[in-house]
Every structure is written in structure tokens, then in C-alpha cells.
Amino acid sequence: MMQQEKFSVLSRIKSFSHAIAGIRQFILHEHNARIHLVATIGVITAGWLFQVTRLEAAALAAVTGLVWVAEIINTCIERLADLITRERRPEIKIIKDLAAGAVLTAAAIAVVAALFIFIPKFI
Numbered sequence: 044m045m046q047q048e049k050f051s052v053l054s055r056i057k058s059f060s061h062a063i064a065g066i067r068q069f070i071l072h073e074h075n076a077r078i079h080l081v082a083t084i085g086v087i088t089a090g091w092l093f094q095v096t097r098l099e100a101a102a103l104a105a106v107t108g109l110v111w112v113a114e115i116i117n118t119c120i121e122r123l124a125d126l127i128t129r130e131r132r133p134e135i136k137i138i139k140d141l142a143a144g145a146v147l148t149a150a151a152i153a154v155v156a157a158l159f160i161f162i163p164k165f166i
């Protein structure tokens with residue numbers, strides 16, 4: 044049977060710092076992160092300009108976060124796939140296309156939510 048590791052605050056802090064390093068790596072080295080950063084600043088600015096309600100702000104935060112999470116996981120999958128092989132392989136194509144599809148799905152959800160929130164403010 045596997046020995047259960049004892050809970051340690053220090054190791055939890057270490058895990059947290061690894062996660063922060065991952066976010067830092069993503070923002071500093073991934074081109075797509077810059078696109079998401081600009082889009083996120085755009086959403087925050089629009090939310091501020093159009094005085095969205097707290098509920099609308101929460102919805103915007105959730106869908107924007109969803110896109111970030113999907114893109115980070117997509118990047119992770121792409122890196123793993125490239126580590127396995129750089130050869131053109133149909134299996135790798137399916138894996139990468141699925142991961143990219145997840146990002147597109149999240150982005151589409153974000154656009155739909157933004158339209159629901161912002162269009163009524165124009166009419």
C-alpha cells in the first residue's frame with residue numbers, strides 16, 4: 044500500500060510557488076498569453092466603462108478565466124506532445140487539435156457571454 048505523505052505547510056507553499064512559476068512562464072514566453080492579456084485588459088476596461096453589475100463582472104471574470112485555463116492546459120499538452128516526438132504523426136495531430144479545440148470552445152463561450160452582457164447596453 045502507498046504510504047500517505049504527511050501534510051506539510053512548507054511543501055504546500057512550494058507547490059504554490061511552482062504554480063506561480065508556471066503562470067510566469069506562460070505570460071513571459073507564450074505569444075498567445077499576450078493576446079489573452081490584451082483581451083483581458085479590454086474586457087476589464089469595457090466592464091468599467093459600461094458599469095457592469097457585480098453579477099455581470101463575476102460572469103466576465105469566470106469566462107475570461109476559463110479561456111486562460113484552457114490556453115495554459117493547451118500549451119502544456121503541446122509541450123508534452125513535442126517532447127514525445129517532433130515527427131509529424133496523425134496521433135499527435137489529433138491530440139493537439141483537441142487541445143486547440145478546447146481553447147476555441149472556451150473563447151466562443153466567452154464571446155457569447157460578453158455579447159449577452161454588452162449588447163443590451165447599446166440598445
Ligand SMILES: Nc1ncnc2c1ncn2[C@@H]1O[C@H](COP(=O)(O)OP(=O)(O)OP(=O)(O)O)[C@@H](O)[C@H]1O
Nearest residue numbers: 075117121128129130131132133135136139140143
Ligand atoms: N507532430 C505533429 N504531428 C502532426 N500534426 C502536428 C504536429 N505538430 C503540430 N501539428 C498540427 O499543427 C497544429 C499546430 O500545432 P503547433 O504545435 O504548431 O501549435 P501552435 O500553432 O503553436 O498552436 P498555438 O498557436 O496554440 O501555440 C496542430 O493543431 C496540429 O494540427
